[in-house]
Amino acid sequence: MSSTREIRRRIRSVKNIAQVTRAMQMVAASKMRRAQEQVLATRPYAEKAWELLNHLASQRAADEAMHPLLEMRTEIRTVAMVLITSDRGLCGSYNHNIIHHAWRFIRELPYPVHLITVGKRGREAMWRLRQTIVAEFSNLPPQPRLLDVTPIAQVVIEGFIAGQYDVVYLAHTDFINTLIQRPAIWQLLPIRPLFLGATQVSEQHQPRTEMAVTEYLYEPDPRTILDTVLPRFTELQVYQAILEALASEHSARMVAMRNATENANELLADLTLTYNRARQEAITKEMLDIVGGSEALARLRGERSAHRAM
Amino acid sequence: MSPLRCEVVTAERIVFQGEVDMVLAPGVQGQLGILPHHAPLITALTYGELILRRAGQEDEYIAIGGGFMEVGPHQVTILADSAERAEEIDIERAEAARRRAAEIMAQKRREDADFARAEAALRRSTTRIKVAKRKRKAGGKP
Numbered sequence: 001m002s003s004t005r006e007i008r009r010r011i012r013s014v015k016n017i018a019q020v021t022r023a024m025q026m027v028a029a030s031k032m033r034r035a036q037e038q039v040l041a042t043r044p045y046a047e048k049a050w051e052l053l054n055h056l057a058s059q060r061a062a063d064e065a066m067h068p069l070l071e072m073r074t075e076i077r078t079v080a081m082v083l084i085t086s087d088r089g090l091c092g093s094y095n096h097n098i099i100h101h102a103w104r105f106i107r108e109l110p111y112p113v114h115l116i117t118v119g120k121r122g123r124e125a126m127w128r129l130r131q132t133i134v135a136e137f138s139n140l141p142p143q144p145r146l147l148d149v150t151p152i153a154q155v156v157i158e159g160f161i162a163g164q165y166d167v168v169y170l171a172h173t174d175f176i177n178t179l180i181q182r183p184a185i186w187q188l189l190p191i192r193p194l195f196l197g198a199t200q201v202s203e204q205h206q207p208r209t210e211m212a213v214t215e216y217l218y219e220p221d222p223r224t225i226l227d228t229v230l231p232r233f234t235e236l237q238v239y240q241a242i243l244e245a246l247a248s249e250h251s252a253r254m255v256a257m258r259n260a261t262e263n264a265n266e267l268l269a270d271l272t273l274t275y276n277r278a279r280q281e282a283i284t285k286e287m288l289d290i291v292g293g294s295e296a297l298a299r300l301r302g303e304r305s306a307h308r309a310m
Numbered sequence: 311m312s313p314l315r316c317e318v319v320t321a322e323r324i325v326f327q328g329e330v331d332m333v334l335a336p337g338v339q340g341q342l343g344i345l346p347h348h349a350p351l352i353t354a355l356t357y358g359e360l361i362l363r364r365a366g367q368e369d370e371y372i373a374i375g376g377g378f379m380e381v382g383p384h385q386v387t388i389l390a391d392s393a394e395r396a397e398e399i400d401i402e403r404a405e406a407a408r409r410r411a412a413e414i415m416a417q418k419r420r421e422d423a424d425f426a427r428a429e430a431a432l433r434r435s436t437t438r439i440k441v442a443k444r445k446r447k448a449g450g451k452p
Contacts (some may be wrong), residue, residue, distance in 0.1 A: 025384060038322070041322055041323045042322065044317075044319045044324055045319045045320060045321045045322075045389060046321075048319065048380070048387055048389055049389055052352070052378060052380060052389070055352075056352075091340055129364055145322060146320075146321045146322055214353060215350065215379075216350045216352045217350065217351045217352070218351075218352055218353070219337060219338070219339055219342075219351065219352075219353035219354070220353075220354065222352075224354065225353070225354050225378065228354055228376075228378070229378065232391070235321075236321050239321060255413060275438060284399070
């Protein structure tokens with residue numbers, strides 16, 4: 001029967017799909033774990049660098065000009081945004097979420113926005129939305145090292161220092177846990193040290209940290225050290241953002257693939273049922289044919305013998 | 311003598327964590343030796359070898375590619391741009407990188423951007439070779 005053959009063919013293809021998606025799910029799961037480990041590994045450095053940065057920034061003499069990477073500009077003309085997406089699809093709503101989040105943010109800004117996209121998906125989406133893309137990075141290695149992402153930070157630092165951009169935002173997906181990834185946008189440049197905010201107010205009430213009490217010697221001098229710390233710190237932030245985004249991408253893909261596998265299995269159960277029913281139907285029909293045939297024969301024979309008897 | 315708590319971290323990992331008696335680091339203004347009870351200090355580091363000395367144990371050699379060091383009376387924290395322990399260095403690769411850099415420097419003019427890059431690469435690879443050889447020598451001695 002053509003219909004049972006057709007169903008059988010579908011069952012086979014659905015089985016294949018389920019196998020492929022299950023494999024992709026496993027791969028994504030292991031990649032996610034690795035990306036998470038990488039994120040965790042950057043924490044000690046990030047914490048120390050942040051401490052150092054806050055300390056150095058608070059050391060500034062009153063008459064000294066603020067470091068360009070720390071200075072809030074009064075007049076904002078152009079804004080840059082680093083948008084981190086993935087190169088590949090099949091990861092559920094991961095790219096859609098971050099791109100839409102970023103797009104809403106861009107539309108609400110009263111300034112022109114220049115984009116630096118990381119990942120092909122973001123580039124394509126922003127290109128379709130007719131946005132200005134000034135730089136594009138894609139095909140990052142699966143486990144990027146700091147060196148792989150420094151060019152991205154370099155582009156924004158140079159643009160910011162040269163006055164091309166007055167604020168730089170970074171849009172990426174925060175990895176919260178395997179099921180939740182949240183799109184996030186925050187200000188990358190100018191860097192806003194903590195001492196400018198709440199800590200200064202509460203300084204008298206709270207016991208000061210060790211960092212704040214000790215008088216440090218500087219070699220060569222705080223300003224020179226700050227000059228090197230700030231770009232490093234920005235690079236680090238971009239690096240961390242990319243790793244977080246990577247972990248999010250893999251977990252989004254893992255969940256998407258798990259759903260796909262489950263759907264395929266459900267479909268498979270449905271199809272198997274339909275197949276069995278069709279097969280049973282075919283058998284019944286065949287049986288009926290045979291029975292009908294033999295009955296007809298028997299009737300025929302019966303009629304003949306009745307003739308003869310007459 | 312109370313030892314120093316020493317941590318060497320890069321953006322990618324913790325390279326060393328433990329107690330040492332002395333730290334020798336390549337500061338931007340020359341080699342620095344840090345003993346316990348040193349005055350608090352923050353300094354920038356350059357390419358070079360970082361030596362961690364421990365009583366009764368072999369010295370730890372780490373090739374670092376610049377960074378910062380924060381010194382307190384009982385602790386030293388090094389934030390390195392890159393850091394490799396001597397035993398992790400692939401000496402052949404370092405040699406190859408050094409030759410490549412030297413070649414580029416021989417071809418390009420001094421004001422070329424590639425020249426500066428090659429010069430940095432040369433310094434980096436030379437440091438790595440030096441550090442890796444140290445370990446080999448130290449390991450050879452009983």
